[in-house]
Amino acid sequence: MAETHRFIVDRHEGNVSVVEIDGHAFVDLPRWLLPTGARGDDVLGVTVDAGAERAVITVTRDAAATERAKAAGRRAVERLKPKDPGGDLVL
Amino acid sequence: MLAVLRLAAALALPPSDSAVLLVRVLDVSDARIGGDAILITDSAGGRARHVLIDASDRGATVIARLRQFQVDTLAAVILSHPHADHYGGMAEVLEHFPTRAFVYGGTSRAARSYRALLAAIDRLGIPVVTADTGVRRLVLLTAADSVILTILAPPTSCHALPVSAGGDEINNCSIGVRLERRGFSMLFPGDAEIAELEWWMVARRALLAANVLKASHHGSTNGTPPEWLDAVRPGAVVISANGRQHPFAEVLALLAARAIPSYCTADHGTITIRVPQGGAWTIVPERPGVCHARTVRGDR
Numbered sequence: 202m203a204e205t206h207r208f209i210v211d212r213h214e215g216n217v218s219v220v221e222i223d224g225h226a227f228v229d230l231p232r233w234l235l236p237t238g239a240r241g242d243d244v245l246g247v248t249v250d251a252g253a254e255r256a257v258i259t260v261t262r263d264a265a266a267t268e269r270a271k272a273a274g275r276r277a278v279e280r281l282k283p284k285d286p287g288g289d290l291v292l
Numbered sequence: 293m294l295a296v297l298r299l300a301a302a303l304a305l306p307p308s309d310s311a312v313l314l315v316r317v318l319d320v321s322d323a324r325i326g327g328d329a330i331l332i333t334d335s336a337g338g339r340a341r342h343v344l345i346d347a348s349d350r351g352a353t354v355i356a357r358l359r360q361f362q363v364d365t366l367a368a369v370i371l372s373h374p375h376a377d378h379y380g381g382m383a384e385v386l387e388h389f390p391t392r393a394f395v396y397g398g399t400s401r402a403a404r405s406y407r408a409l410l411a412a413i414d415r416l417g418i419p420v421v422t423a424d425t426g427v428r429r430l431v432l433l434t435a436a437d438s439v440i441l442t443i444l445a446p447p448t449s450c451h452a453l454p455v456s457a458g459g460d461e462i463n464n465c466s467i468g469v470r471l472e473r474r475g476f477s478m479l480f481p482g483d484a485e486i487a488e489l490e491w492w493m494v495a496r497r498a499l500l501a502a503n504v505l506k507a508s509h510h511g512s513t514n515g516t517p518p519e520w521l522d523a524v525r526p527g528a529v530v531i532s533a534n535g536r537q538h539p540f541a542e543v544l545a546l547l548a549a550r551a552i553p554s555y556c557t558a559d560h561g562t563i564t565i566r567v568p569q570g571g572a573w574t575i576v577p578e579r580p581g582v583c584h585a586r587t588v589r590g591d592r
Contacts (some may be wrong), residue, residue, distance in 0.1 A: 214537065227405075229536075243402075274401050274407055278400045280414055281413065281420045286421075288428075289428060289430070290393055290429070292367040
């Protein structure tokens with residue numbers, strides 16, 4: 202039975218990609234492990250079919266999940282806008 | 293006797309360093325992917341007021357540093373840009389320290405942890421400055437000694453970023469911070485790369501000159517072009533490096549060629565800029581040493 206996970210790409214730094222795994226931890230991965238078209242904010246579906254001698258890992262860009270996650274990100278920003286007092290702030 | 297000692301400890305709110313203004317570029321190199329965390333402490337009013345720029349990717353490390361420097365509340369927390377090595381530890385910091393204002397560029401991201409950070413700010417009721425256009429100012433008010441933090445918004449093209457460019461252009465949507473107190477100034481450009489630095493050099497050039505520059509993008513070549521140094525004219529450069537691939541040899545060579553002293557958190561530990569009242573600013577590294585390049589040649 203294959204496991205499933207979810208990556209969200211935070212950024213690429215040279216040959217390293219930083220991804221959020223399953224909504225919490227961030228890890229560094231070799232960039233070659235991801236689809237060549239993977240960009241920041243992309244949601245990647247990951248399936249892992251691991252046996253004693255072989256593990257097959259498939260990483261697939263999930264366009265629909267990417268759009269849903271981006272839309273949720275935009276809503277989070279919109280919710281904060283009314284909290285801006287405007288102008289300069291004296292602390 | 294114990295009670296007296298406890299009382300004395302409780303009253304020891306001002307930092308042990310008596311300088312009026314301290315900027316500590318914190319050593320967060322034990323964090324997995326490092327990043328920035330910078331603590332500004334203003335003691336001009338007799339009590340310490342603190343502003344934090346970025347929180348690396350590991351909240352526990354930053355919290356330990358803030359406690360080390362006797363921080364109890366934060367006047368403001370500023371997020372330069374939403375990459376995990378800058379915001380990853382921020383939610384934990386906000387849960388531990390009462391915070392009077394959160395400042396960011398209003399950039400959205402898909403990552404669940406970033407959405408959780410914004411939700412936490414909403415839940416905690418922290419006022420938000422969305423510096424997505426023009427120039428905003430934060431003032432730590434103390435009569436003539438006030439510290440002014442001028443927030444430089446990113447280019448307006450960043451408004452369309454979530455749709456048009458995705459997360460790969462986030463560095464170029466950093467907000468910049470220019471700190472000024474009397475004759476001292478320091479510039480914090482986040483991780484801005486060439487495109488945003490060039491935009492600031494055209495649109496905000498009068499606000500760029502500074503005594504001390506925090507190198508953009510951890511000392512990558514795309515964060516410190518020669519023209520940028522021409523605009524800022526820094527007397528020293530501090531590099532918040534994460535120990536994996538930063539800083540770049542080309543940047544250290546460029547600074548050396550111009551005889552600009554450089555300090556790196558990966559080599560010097562926490563780097564403190566001291567600005568005493570009426571005196572000259574100095575830079576005090578946690579440990580002696582010289583900056584070492586982690587990348588000899590690269591395009592980022």
